[in-house]
Amino acid sequence: MQYALIADLHSSFSDARAVLQDIRKRAPQATIFSLGDIHECHIGKKRARRHTFESLSDVVTLDSDYVALLDFETLLGNQEERIFSLVPNGVSALLDRLRSAPRTKQVGDDVLFLHGDQFEWSYTLVPNTSPFGQRLLFFGHSHQHGLFRDGKRLSPQLDVPISIKKGRYAVNVGPVLVEREWLLYDMQQESIIYRQA
Secondary structure, three states: OEEEEEOOOOOOHHHHHHHHHHHHHHOOOOEEEEOOOOOOOOOOHHHHOOOOOOOHHHHOOOOHHHHHHOOOEEOOOHHHHHHHHHOOOOOOHHHHHHOOOOOEEEEOOOEEEEOHHHOEEOOOOOEEOOOOOOOEEEEOOOOOOEEEEOOEEEOOOEOOOEEOOOOOEEEEOOOOOOOOEEEEEEOOOOEEEEEEO
């Protein structure tokens, strides 16, 4: 099985459309799966603490053209969590359905999909993955693709297959927003390929 992994769309219609078109052209057999932050919360973390809900559009833009693109399974990221903390139940049927999405997904025996806000990060954007026991971790969040083997940063190149058969890997798929990045993960071959639309 192959997964086309995406993250950090942040409500960008043009970037999401370009990436999804690229995936469907280059890996039509792959299952598209989002690692979170499909929506952008307009209220920052500090303002969220004192925000009083008045209207949905103050918190998030649910553009119908963008929403129509979201025909894939997704995890919740920190943007969705903040949106849910600000928007009461019953205001948006779309958001109410999304609330039931998970924060993580176990795939096979030793693979975990998650959003990277669940890690502690160093100033150099190295995630601390030690609380997680799985051999392969796939995530987004930092808006910078990256590959770490046994805790050491590697330098992956676009469009070059990388074997992940041996060792423990943390794989940051990169952002859809602006960079238009995605990652092809082949479970059978135990390989990944970083892509950019």
